[in-house]
Amino acid sequence: MRLATLAWTDLPAPSGPLLLVPLGATEQHGPHLPMNTDSVIAEALTGSIADGRTDRIAGPTLHYGSSGEHAAFPGTLSLGQAALELAVVELVRSADYFRGVAIVCWHGGNAEALSRATQLLHGEGRRIQVWRGHQVGGDLHAGRTETSLMLHLAPELVGKERPAGATEPLVAIKDALMSGGVRHVSPNGVLGDAAGASADEGRQIFAKLVDDLEQFLTQP
Numbered sequence: 073m074r075l076a077t078l079a080w081t082d083l084p085a086p087s088g089p090l091l092l093v094p095l096g097a098t099e100q101h102g103p104h105l106p107m108n109t110d111s112v113i114a115e116a117l118t119g120s121i122a123d124g125r126t127d128r129i130a131g132p133t134l135h136y137g138s139s140g141e142h143a144a145f146p147g148t149l150s151l152g153q154a155a156l157e158l159a160v161v162e163l164v165r166s167a168d169y170f171r172g173v174a175i176v177c178w179h180g181g182n183a184e185a186l187s188r189a190t191q192l193l194h195g196e197g198r199r200i201q202v203w204r205g206h207q208v209g210g211d212l213h214a215g216r217t218e219t220s221l222m223l224h225l226a227p228e229l230v231g232k233e234r235p236a237g238a239t240e241p242l243v244a245i246k247d248a249l250m251s252g253g254v255r256h257v258s259p260n261g262v263l264g265d266a267a268g269a270s271a272d273e274g275r276q277i278f279a280k281l282v283d284d285l286e287q288f289l290t291q292p
């Protein structure tokens with residue numbers, strides 16, 4: 073089910089299904105991927121586990137996150153950590169009708185705000201779970217992983233270029249990244265290497281992520 077297109081009378085009483093909220097970002101994804109890459113991926117994952125079910129419902133996507141590390145690139149928009157934390161807290165507080173809330177997040181920069189929000193909400197006795205997607209062994213940002221996923225999900229939004237950026241592991245570039253932002257370590261905005269990306273690989277990565285999310289939601 074999709075919440076945005078229902079009337080309130082379509083919803084079961086007295087309590088609702090599990091509400092899944094896709095959380096992305098509006099931030100640069102290199103010269104070949106769109107600003108809404110994280111939102112497209114989060115929304116597709118959410119749809120694939122909520123559609124056709126009455127015990128789960130996909131809420132509208134939250135398209136803004138905490139993307140300060142990408143601020144040096146034109147077009148990036150960010151709520152910042154404090155505002156994102158508060159947005160998630162108030163959103164979940166307003167969702168008491170639902171059996172619980174699961175945030176489906178595809179943007180690493182949102183992690184800190186989400187963990188603070190979760191802690192606060194759990195202290196209030198609210199049911200919130202946060203799934204933060206990543207591909208094991210995948211690259212960090214706008215590289216092969218995300219380019220493949222986008223070739224699978226929204227090929228019309230992917231440019232022809234398959235650029236390489238900073239390919240060092242996160243631990244090697246973390247300090248420079250924290251102090252100077254992504255542009256400091258990768259002038260084109262890519263953390264990884266998009267060479268070799270394909271729709272077929274994207275389909276396989278997507279299927280694994282769906283499995284992982286499904287497992288996360290059904291764990292006791």
Ligand SMILES: [Zn+2]
Nearest residue numbers: 109110214218
């Ligand atoms: Zn991304």
